[in-house]
Amino acid sequence: MQTYLRILKYVKPYWKNLVLIFILSIFYAVLNGLSIYLVIPLLDTLFQGSGATQQVSTTQSLQSSSSFLPGFLIDLKETASQWFTDFVYSGDKIEILMKICVVILIVFFLKNLFGYLQSYFMAYVEYSSMNDLRDAAYKHLHKLPISYFKKERVGNLISRFTNDISKIQDSISATFSSLIKEPLTIIVFLIIALSISWQLTLFAAVILPVSMLAIMWIGLKVRKQSTLVQRKIADITSVLQETISGVKVVKAFGMEPYENRKFVKETKSYLKTILKIVRIRDAASPITEMISIIVGAVIIYYGGTLVLKSATISASLFMGFLLAIFQMMKPIKDLSTVNNRIQEAGAAADRIFEILDTVPDIKDSKDAKTLNDFKGTVRFNKVSFKYEDSEEWVLDDINIEVVKGDIIALVGPSGGGKSTLVDLIPRFYDPIKGSILIDGEDIRNYTLDSLRSKMGIVTQETFLFNSSIKDNIAYGLDNYPDDKIIEAAKAANAHEFIIQTNDGYDTIIGERGIKLSGGQRQRLTIARAILKNPDIMIFDEATSALDSESEILVQEAIERMMKNRTTVVIAHRLSTIRNATRIIVIERGKIIQTGTHQELMLRENGLYKKLYEMQFRDDD
Ligand SMILES: Nc1ncnc2c1ncn2[C@@H]1O[C@H](COP(=O)(O)OP(=O)(O)OP(=O)(O)O)[C@@H](O)[C@H]1O
Ligand SMILES: [Mg+2]
Numbered sequence: 001m002q003t004y005l006r007i008l009k010y011v012k013p014y015w016k017n018l019v020l021i022f023i024l025s026i027f028y029a030v031l032n033g034l035s036i037y038l039v040i041p042l043l044d045t046l047f048q049g050s051g052a053t054q055q056v057s058t059t060q061s062l063q064s065s066s067s068f069l070p071g072f073l074i075d076l077k078e079t080a081s082q083w084f085t086d087f088v089y090s091g092d093k094i095e096i097l098m099k100i101c102v103v104i105l106i107v108f109f110l111k112n113l114f115g116y117l118q119s120y121f122m123a124y125v126e127y128s129s130m131n132d133l134r135d136a137a138y139k140h141l142h143k144l145p146i147s148y149f150k151k152e153r154v155g156n157l158i159s160r161f162t163n164d165i166s167k168i169q170d171s172i173s174a175t176f177s178s179l180i181k182e183p184l185t186i187i188v189f190l191i192i193a194l195s196i197s198w199q200l201t202l203f204a205a206v207i208l209p210v211s212m213l214a215i216m217w218i219g220l221k222v223r224k225q226s227t228l229v230q231r232k233i234a235d236i237t238s239v240l241q242e243t244i245s246g247v248k249v250v251k252a253f254g255m256e257p258y259e260n261r262k263f264v265k266e267t268k269s270y271l272k273t274i275l276k277i278v279r280i281r282d283a284a285s286p287i288t289e290m291i292s293i294i295v296g297a298v299i300i301y302y303g304g305t306l307v308l309k310s311a312t313i314s315a316s317l318f319m320g321f322l323l324a325i326f327q328m329m330k331p332i333k334d335l336s337t338v339n340n341r342i343q344e345a346g347a348a349a350d351r352i353f354e355i356l357d358t359v360p361d362i363k364d365s366k367d368a369k370t371l372n373d374f375k376g377t378v379r380f381n382k383v384s385f386k387y388e389d390s391e392e393w394v395l396d397d398i399n400i401e402v403v404k405g406d407i408i409a410l411v412g413p414s415g416g417g418k419s420t421l422v423d424l425i426p427r428f429y430d431p432i433k434g435s436i437l438i439d440g441e442d443i444r445n446y447t448l449d450s451l452r453s454k455m456g457i458v459t460q461e462t463f464l465f466n467s468s469i470k471d472n473i474a475y476g477l478d479n480y481p482d483d484k485i486i487e488a489a490k491a492a493n494a495h496e497f498i499i500q501t502n503d504g505y506d507t508i509i510g511e512r513g514i515k516l517s518g519g520q521r522q523r524l525t526i527a528r529a530i531l532k533n534p535d536i537m538i539f540d541e542a543t544s545a546l547d548s549e550s551e552i553l554v555q556e557a558i559e560r561m562m563k564n565r566t567t568v569v570i571a572h573r574l575s576t577i578r579n580a581t582r583i584i585v586i587e588r589g590k591i592i593q594t595g596t597h598q599e600l601m602l603r604e605n606g607l608y609k610k611l612y613e614m615q616f617r618d619d620d
Pocket of ligand 1: 394416418
């Protein structure tokens with residue numbers, strides 16, 4: 001229920017539309033009732049004697065039910081029916097028929113017009129409020145730390161933004177019909193039924209509680225299953241997403257059959273769950289209908305005997321009554337499924353609110369300062385770190401001091417913790433123990449924005465957005481002057497290949513830059529970092545082997561990027577290492593050695609010398 005009230009919060013800004021919808025719905029319901037009511041005079045005209053006799057019977061029945069309706073309604077009805085009889089029941093039968101047909105046409109036209117407007121405005125409210133919710137969740141996603149994205153599968157997150165939101169939308173329209181539309185329709189037809197015969201109406205009222213009880217029980221069962229279904233859809237999306245982004249690997253390893261099996265397994269499990277739900281949910285309608293029809297048959301029999309034997313009620317009135325009762329069945333039936341829809345939406349909403357409720361553990365502290373200029377040092381002070389769900393320390397008591405202008409090269413065996421170490425500087429993660437200080441101040445005391453704005457980060461994976469080369473280089477910098485972009489591209493050795501593409505700097509590069517070579521992509525991301533012109537450059541060199549020409553171009557770009565900056569680089573290339581002011585060798589989360597290339601090469605059994613001999617010898 002609480003979840004539900006939270007959904008309504010997103011609908012609240014559109015309350016004016018809801019008022020309008022309410023008014024339109026009243027008109028719609030009344031016209032709907034009227035359209036049924038018109039059948040009575042129509043039947044009279046077609047099957048009975050003169051209009052005059054019928055007039056009497058209508059009035060009679062109105063009086064008989066008067067004690068059950070509030071006074072003003074009776075007055076209203078009386079005036080209306082007086083006006084109606086005066087207007088319609090004049091002239092001969094054909095003339096009367098003509099008039100009734102015209103009135104029916106007008107009533108139906110208006111009814112449909114109001115019905116249309118009402119559903120349009122309702123859709124407007126639904127879609128707008130769900131857009132707001134989606135936007136809010138998306139914005140919140142950006143506040144969440146990297147660790148969150150490592151934990152959640154991408155497909156799962158995407159599915160929340162698509163499937164779950166549309167489920168929630170369903171619940172808004174369900175609420176609307178349960179609070180406004182269906183009750184109004186029921187009331188109108190109830191008034192009609194009561195005005196015809198209160199005894200028959202009471203008799204019919206048995207349908208309500210019986211069917212309601214049956215449906216509520218079914219609703220409970222559906223709720224339990226529907227979370228499961230949403231989760232299964234998310235699983236399918238995940239497999240799909242992984243296959244699509246890893247299509248090359250899948251093909252290269254001939255893993256199509258395996259991926260197919262994986263996918264089919266997920267879809268099968270989804271199918272099983274959904275069929276289970278469908279069995280329960282779809283039983284709701286026939287069960288309600290059967291119950292209704294049983295009671296309906298009894299009413300027809302009882303009412304029919306009244307018409308045939310005692311003539312207390314005319315045949316046309318009884319037909320009108322039946323129509324009114326049957327018209328009421330659909331809204332009652334719909335109302336009974338509203339609960340299901342709301343329940344389902346509740347489960348979906350829980351999943352989206354889970355995103356909104358995830359409190360980012362890396363955020364600005366209360367009185368965070370702005371890091372204006374980077375003056376001198378970055379210092380790791382007894383830093384230890386481990387990932388949330390693991391026991392082992394990935395970094396153990398790390399002490400490093402980086403002085404402005406330094407090029408610090410991190411080397412070491414794979415999995416030693418190098419990437420993790422540099423991830424701590426822009427606060428992608430916070431240390432568990434110890435602290436990182438920039439200019440003597442713990443980086444947790446700076447605003448995230450100002451901290452990260454001082455840094456250029458090039459990661460192991462080169463990510464390019466699906467837009468023009470220009471936009472990719474100037475990512476996050478709107479309307480940046482072209483000559484600066486070109487300058488950065490030149491510094492990154494990217495200019496040459498860019499101008500050879502069809503549209504030069506305006507060339508759109510495919511999703512994830514798939515139309516570019518590995519070396520070209522690296523140079524573009526380097527150009528992006530150079531353009532940002534950061535004080536501190538963090539660079540996780542890609543390990544991917546490049547051909548020697550490309551390697552030289554990338555190398556030059558890296559050297560230019562490091563010039564006049566403070567750099568922490570995870571180095572895989574010998575030339576980068578040679579340029580370093582200091583090399584830090586990291587193994588299993590610990591600093592094993594530090595020094596320059598020459599110094600470290602002098603230590604006979606040192607790890608660096610071994611690594612060098614294994615990795616870089618051939619490059620020499
Ligand atoms: N998100 C994560 N959750 C849990 N453990 C992780 C996570 N990322 C990395 N690790 C673990 O932390 C350790 C250090 O990983 P890291 O990526 O820092 O190594 P690396 O030195 O950069 O290796 P490489 O040279 O291969 O890039 C590894 O044992 C790795 O399994
Ligand atoms: Mg790494």
